[in-house]
Amino acid sequence: MTRKLGLAGVFLISLAVMNVFADRSDKEVVKRVNSIEVVALDSVEGYEKKYRIPDENLNDLFAEKIDSLLNSWYIQNVFEMPSGGGMQDSLPVVSIPDSVYIDRLQAIDSYVDLSFNKTVKNFIQLYTQRRRDQVEMMLGLANFYFPIFEEALDKYDMPMELKYMAIIESALNPTARSRANAVGLWQFMYGTGKMLGLEIGTFVDERRDPVKSTDAAARYLRDLYKIYKNWHLVIAAYNCGPGNVNKAIRRSGGARDYWSIYYRLPRETRGYVPAFIAAAYVMNNYKEHNLQVRYPDFPIVTDTIMINSYLHFDQVSAMANIPVEALEALNPQYRMNIIPAKKDKHYALKIPIESVAEFIDNEDAIYAFKRDEFFPNNEIINPKSSNSHHVSNISGKDKVLYTVKSGDNLGYISEWFHVRVSDLRYWNNISRNLIRVGQKLAIYVPQGQADFFASVNRMNFAEKQAYKKKTPVTKTTSASTQTSADGKYVYYTVRRGDNLWSIARKFPGVSNNDIMRWNNIRNANKIQVGQKLKIQSRS
CATH class of the missing domain: 3.10.350.10 (LysM domain)
Incomplete structure (x- = not known):
């Protein structure tokens, strides 16, 4: 989706604010209930003719985005996926009276108007009945990301419920990338991210940084509110840009109410506010729909260490006993697992709270670990492209034989056994990563861990993908x-x-x-x- 800032140059329409719900007669079918606009869904013909109340199903726009969550590398690595590889999402649509939805929306403390109509209802049903597995994962991710969002919104004195926008933007996937190349939790385009002061380069993309991208999103929303003074219009402008919202206002005769300009907006933006309202509903009422929180498999309680020199995740993992997958999940802004820090430019590294003391006690050793291998001559390079390779010493290690299965590749096998691909090639005289089904590979693991890894041979693919996150124990x-x-x-x-x-x-x-x-x-x-x-x- 395209973000168009141009806030300084936005043409502000100097028309009196119009409220399309004012001066209505008793015969009209819209009624005000506790400050929430409720459309009588059984008799909208007369009102719809005059005001064109939305009644369209836009679920396809957001269903695709939610579905992409399951296929992302990030989600595959931070959630234990079902052992059979399939999800359970196809429940029949259950009929719930509109009055129940309305009552539940009214019970939510929200400064942003949570209107109800057929389009909102369609999105609620998408979340609660059509995409249950994805929503359960988002509920788990919310435990980690919502406190970050709330802190930034509080900093700029913004409504806390704006945190639900990230559900619509990215399904709470910090590595999400749209077809238009918008990136991160808040889906910033390259130009918008740069204008908001985010660093986007070879090694760091702060659009994927939960803290810095959220701060940028809060500032952007604050600036949009200075223009529109209406949160529905702000949310719409965040999606399609102020220019498109301004054109919709002009073509609607100057109306400055989202539902009045609804059909003048791009199709995706027409679904954006209803999807936001539905997300607010689900996050506050998931228990009523028997949705269970599915927690991610990374530590939610963390602390931040400031890094002042080049550092690779493998160095931290080896010396501080933190799995690389956890470092990647907590620090998605580092694109190559390299922190390009210098004495005059520090970067933040999030680590599990229980690992902080060990990191501090071993900080010098962490920086020094295999430094010549990761940063030859103290220069930053991509280790994956280096021609040099130091073969792991097999002395004192246990040998495990693994039989190659259909669908295997060296990358997967190296993750399952916690070894390097280059070592697998050397140990088994493999060239160009070519392996065949039934081939037996010799793999050398630390002494005493052969039994731990021998069970990999008996697992299916999904079980092995989950198993790779486990740390060998004595x-x-x-x-x-x-x-x-x-x-x-x-x-x-x-x-x-x-x-x-x-x-x-x-x-x-x-x-x-x-x-x-x-x-x-x-x-x-x-x-x-x-x-x-x-x-x-x-x-």
Whole structure:
């Protein structure tokens, strides 16, 4: 979608504000209920002829965007996908009286008008019945991103409910890219991002930075409100640009109400405000539709470290024991897993809260780890394109044999076994990444971890994709675990500094969502020291 700033040059139409809902007769079919405009859906013919109340299904515009969430690299890596690879989204449409939707919308504390009509209703049904899996993932992501949004909106004294716009923009996927090359949670085009002061370059794209892109979006929305003084028009202008909204206002005779200029707007923008209202509805009423929060498999409680020299995620992962996938999920703005920091230009790195002390204690060692390999002559390069390769020493390592399955490639296999593709090639004399089904590959893993990785041979593809996130463990957790009488479970005693994310990584094949389900936990942040958690082993 195209963003057109030009705020300084926007032609402000100096017409008196018109309210199309003023001076109506008793015969008209629109009624005001607690400041929410409600259209009587069983008798709109007369009113629609005069005001053209929207009654169109625009779900296709946003269904495609929501569906793309499932296929993104980001979502595939931060959620445990169903073992069968399929989603469960095709429920029949359930008829709910309009009065129920209206009552629930009225119960939401919102400075932005949450109107109700057929188009809004269509979007509510899309979210609650047609795209349930995607919405459950967005509910989980909201636990991480909404506090960031709310802090920026509070900073600029903006309505908190504007946070729901990011659901419409990106489905809360910070790496989202539209067909028009709008990027990030707030879907900024290159030019708009640069005008708002975001850095966009080879190694860093701040359109994908949750904190900085949100600050830019809040500033942009603030400037738009200075023009329109109407949040519906602001939301529309954010989508299609002030120029298109101004043209719609002029062609509608100067009306400055979104529903009055509705049919003068581009088709996508016509669905934008109804989709926003529906998102606000769902985020506040998901329990009434039996939607369950599906938490992402990365730590939600984090802290920020300022980096002042070149740093690669692999250095942090190796020395601070943080999986690269977690670093990528928490820091999507770094496009090549490289932080191009210098003494005169620092960058922020988000890491799990429990890893902060270890990072600080080992900071010098982290920067020094394999520095000549990642940054030869202290120059920033893309390690993936380097011709040099230091072969991993196999001395003292255990050998595992893996049989290649249909659909495998060296990239997948390297992730499943936590080794480098270049090492796989060297160990097995592979050229040009060519492998064949049935081929046995020799893989060298740290001593004592052969049993952990041997089970990969017995997994299907979806299970292996989930398994790659698990950190190999030794028997050091026995002091905090007890086995149940039937041997099917172990009971883990929560220790200081634990969270569900760190606990899950102590047990092969277990996710934080598994632990929540087995222990009937609703809020992942409310486990307590000394609490015993039931864990079913999946190794």
